[in-house]
Amino acid sequence: MRKNRNQCFVIVLFFLLLILISMMPAVYVDASVPGNSGAAVTAASDYLNVGNCGTNLTYVLDGNGCLSITGEGDMTNYADVSAVPWFSYRSFITKVSFRGNITSIGAYAFDYCVNLNSITIPESIINIGAYSFYGCSGLSSISIPKNVTEIGAYAFCGC
Numbered sequence: 001m002r003k004n005r006n007q008c009f010v011i012v013l014f015f016l017l018l019i020l021i022s023m024m025p026a027v028y029v030d031a032s033v034p035g036n037s038g039a040a041v042t043a044a045s046d047y048l049n050v051g052n053c054g055t056n057l058t059y060v061l062d063g064n065g066c067l068s069i070t071g072e073g074d075m076t077n078y079a080d081v082s083a084v085p086w087f088s089y090r091s092f093i094t095k096v097s098f099r100g101n102i103t104s105i106g107a108y109a110f111d112y113c114v115n116l117n118s119i120t121i122p123e124s125i126i127n128i129g130a131y132s133f134y135g136c137s138g139l140s141s142i143s144i145p146k147n148v149t150e151i152g153a154y155a156f157c158g159c
Contacts, residue, residue: 048092051085053109057102061086065094065115075106077129084108091115094138098122105132107152114138121145128155135159 049061057071067086069075078084086093095118096110102122107129110116117138121128123145130152133139139159144151 049086049089053085053106054102057100059086061089061093065092067093067096068099069096069102070099072101072103074104074127075102075109075129077104077107078109079107081108081111081131084111094118098125100124103127105129107131108134110136112136121148123147126150128152130154131157133159 046063047060048063049059051059053059053069054071054073054075056073057069057075059070060068062068081087081090084090090110090113092115093110093113094115096113096116097120101124103124104127105121105125109129109132110119111131111133112135113133114135115138116133116136117140119139119142121142121144124147125145126147127150128144128148132152132155133142134154134156135158136156137158142156142159
C-alpha cells in the first residue's frame with residue numbers, strides 16, 4: 001500500500017512539473033536573424049510575425065523591421081497583396097534579407113512596403129514576380145542579379 005502511494009506521489013509530481021514547464025515563455029537563440037548576435041530571443045516579444053512563404057521557405061519579421069527569408073526554392077506567388085503573410089506589417093518593413101538557395105521572389109511579395117529601403121537580391125534568384133516591389137517608394141536603388149531571366153509586370157513600378 002505504501003508503495004502505491006509513493007508511485008502516485010511521483011506521478012502527480014511529474015505532471016505538476018510538466019504543467020510548470022509548459023507555462024514558461026519560449027526562449028531560444030536564432031543567430032540566423034540579422035542583428036541577433038546570439039542573445040536569447042523570446043519568440044512572442046521579439047518577432048512580430050513568423051511563418052512560411054513557400055514550400056521550403058520560412059520568414060521571420062523582427063521588431064526592427066527586418067524581414068528575413070530563409071530556405072530554398074520558389075517563394076509563393078500571391079494572388080494579391082492581401083494574401084501576403086506579412087501584409088499587416090508591410091509599412092513596418094525596412095529591410096529584407098535572403099538566406100539559402102531562394103530561386104524566385106513571389107508576385108506581390110513586397111507590394112507597398114513603402115518604408116523598405118534596403119534589399120539585396122541574391123544571385124540565386126531567377127524570377128521576380130509581378131508587382132513584387134510595386135509602390136516601394138523607399139527603395140532608391142536595387143541591383144538585379146545577372147541570373148534573373150524573368151521580371152513580372154509592374155515589378156518595380158512606383159519605386
